[in-house]
Amino acid sequence: MIWKRKLRDETTELIGGEQVDAGLPIAQPDDQPAPTIVESAPAASGEVWRRPAAEPGPMLPRFMASASDDVETDLANESARRRLALRDALGASQPVIARESFAGRRDAMSDLINAVEEQRVHVVIYGERGIGKTSLAHVFAETAREARYLVIYGSCGTAANFSDMFRSVCARIPRIYHTSVLPNSAEAEKGENFEVMLPDGPFGARELADVMAGVVGTRVLVILDEYDRVVDVNFRREVAELIKNLSDRAARVQLVITGVALNLDELIGYAPSIRRNITGLPMRPMNSAEVKELLRLGERAAEIRYDAAALAMITQMAGGSPYLVRLLGHQAGLMAMNDNRNVVGDADARVAVERVISDWQASLPRRVQANLARDEARVHWGLLVAAARAGSSADGWFTVDDVYAEMGGAHSPLAIERDLKLFVNTVDLLERREGPGDPHFRFGYPGVASLLMMSAAMARLAA
Ligand SMILES: Nc1ncnc2c1ncn2[C@@H]1O[C@H](COP(=O)(O)OP(=O)(O)OP(=O)(O)O)[C@@H](O)[C@H]1O
Numbered sequence: 001m002i003w004k005r006k007l008r009d010e011t012t013e014l015i016g017g018e019q020v021d022a023g024l025p026i027a028q029p030d031d032q033p034a035p036t037i038v039e040s041a042p043a044a045s046g047e048v049w050r051r052p053a054a055e056p057g058p059m060l061p062r063f064m065a066s067a068s069d070d071v072e073t074d075l076a077n078e079s080a081r082r083r084l085a086l087r088d089a090l091g092a093s094q095p096v097i098a099r100e101s102f103a104g105r106r107d108a109m110s111d112l113i114n115a116v117e118e119q120r121v122h123v124v125i126y127g128e129r130g131i132g133k134t135s136l137a138h139v140f141a142e143t144a145r146e147a148r149y150l151v152i153y154g155s156c157g158t159a160a161n162f163s164d165m166f167r168s169v170c171a172r173i174p175r176i177y178h179t180s181v182l183p184n185s186a187e188a189e190k191g192e193n194f195e196v197m198l199p200d201g202p203f204g205a206r207e208l209a210d211v212m213a214g215v216v217g218t219r220v221l222v223i224l225d226e227y228d229r230v231v232d233v234n235f236r237r238e239v240a241e242l243i244k245n246l247s248d249r250a251a252r253v254q255l256v257i258t259g260v261a262l263n264l265d266e267l268i269g270y271a272p273s274i275r276r277n278i279t280g281l282p283m284r285p286m287n288s289a290e291v292k293e294l295l296r297l298g299e300r301a302a303e304i305r306y307d308a309a310a311l312a313m314i315t316q317m318a319g320g321s322p323y324l325v326r327l328l329g330h331q332a333g334l335m336a337m338n339d340n341r342n343v344v345g346d347a348d349a350r351v352a353v354e355r356v357i358s359d360w361q362a363s364l365p366r367r368v369q370a371n372l373a374r375d376e377a378r379v380h381w382g383l384l385v386a387a388a389r390a391g392s393s394a395d396g397w398f399t400v401d402d403v404y405a406e407m408g409g410a411h412s413p414l415a416i417e418r419d420l421k422l423f424v425n426t427v428d429l430l431e432r433r434e435g436p437g438d439p440h441f442r443f444g445y446p447g448v449a450s451l452l453m454m455s456a457a458m459a460r461l462a463a
Pocket residue numbers: 091092093094095096101102103104105127128129130131132133134135136226294321322323324326
């Protein structure tokens with residue numbers, strides 16, 4: 001069962017004139033009916049919050065500032081300036097790209113630098129959705145550029161194609177860094193890049209490594225972000241082959257890949273000998289000191305303060321996800337500012353959690369919402385929450401034993417397995433992976449596990 005209650009009447013689409021920035025997956029049109037929305041307020045668990053439609057008010061909301069961001073001259077409004085500052089500091093829809101907006105992660109950063117600089121290996125940074133892989137990659141890129149690495153960032157899409165991706169990587173490596181080009185030669189003067197050395201048309205890892213092995217005078221780091229989105233098996237096999245070839249030839253080119261743990265296993269599976277040339281870097285949930293540091297960014301920007309209770313609630317509810325810390329911190333901060341208070345308290349944090357759960361729920365595809373509202377989900381709510389907790393590892397996969405441990409031995413492993421299968425076969429909420437060892441399960445749609453955990457935590461608080 002999932003927890004649901006009616007939102008307070010003043011909860012509308014806009015908070016302080018600013019659209020709630022959930023940054024969540026957009027609901028897809030689906031032919032399944034959405035579950036009924038409960039408008040009453042049962043305090044028990046088992047239902048999900050829904051935001052009521054905004055009441056028509058006397059005045060339509062307006063933008064706070066012009067698109068030029070020039071608040072001072074447009075509105076001369078100090079409060080609007082602080083709201084915008086809070087949004088800039090804690091808005092959750094974009095990865096962080098600059099060090100000033102990046103909190104914590106010192107260990108991850110030093111492990112990454114160490115892997116690249118000391119061990120000279122290729123790296124796979126892996127972790128669940130929204131844990132901060134892209135942000136780490138960007139800030140690492142900035143740091144590496146300061147050390148004069150030539151860093152090339154590429155974001156993979158579902159349609160990524162090996163030749164196209166690496167042709168554009170090569171187009172960004174100046175030819176003067178190739179061993180065959182002398183500094184003052186005609187080729188060097190022409191300002192060409194590595195792309196001219198590639199064959200016309202599609203090429204594979206070997207041909208690419210032939211070209212890349214010629215890098216001298218710098219070191220090249222190729223960041224392949226969102227690698228888990230790549231669908232083409234051939235692309236992934238070629239990347240494994242490329243790592244092998246680059247390593248065999250001691251090329252001055254290293255790959256930094258962000259994805260999920262499975263990507264690491266798969267790369268090694270394709271080319272077992274690369275095991276010693278590749279390292280996996282799991283992104284762990286943020287600890288409470290890192291959460292505090294992240295919220296500090298909002299405090300400084302908007303001249304507010306999160307009190308100890310608000311901090312504790314946000315830390316607990318976010319479960320180490322920087323994405324959720326920002327979302328909750330932003331919402332709670334706005335609540336206090338709307339009330340002309342500079343101190344954000346636990347009541348603000350609680351309303352923020354309510355809003356985030358409600359927005360989150362509404363952003364899931366109707367099919368997923370309908371499945372969460374089914375009787376089976378209500379009956380096995382405890383199991384689903386335990387599964388969500390069990391799945392909060394770097395790749396979201398969990399086993400029957402993991403769920404058994406989360407449930408404190410309250411149900412037998414056999415019963416747990418049977419019930420998990422129900423959510424694979426009958427109610428489409430989980431995926432199942434067979435393979436060597438125990439069967440693995442995970443939630444089929446990103447965000448469902450976090451929603452369940454937050455709903456459960458809120459239900460506990462209400463109780
Ligand atoms: N160290 C950090 N400091 C401050 N904010 C962070 C940090 N890491 C991540 N965030 C924030 O968390 C959110 C998710 O981060 P990011 O996009 O980097 O995660 P991701 O793991 O790449 O997600 P995905 O799996 O969807 O690609 C973003 O809003 C980002 O601004």
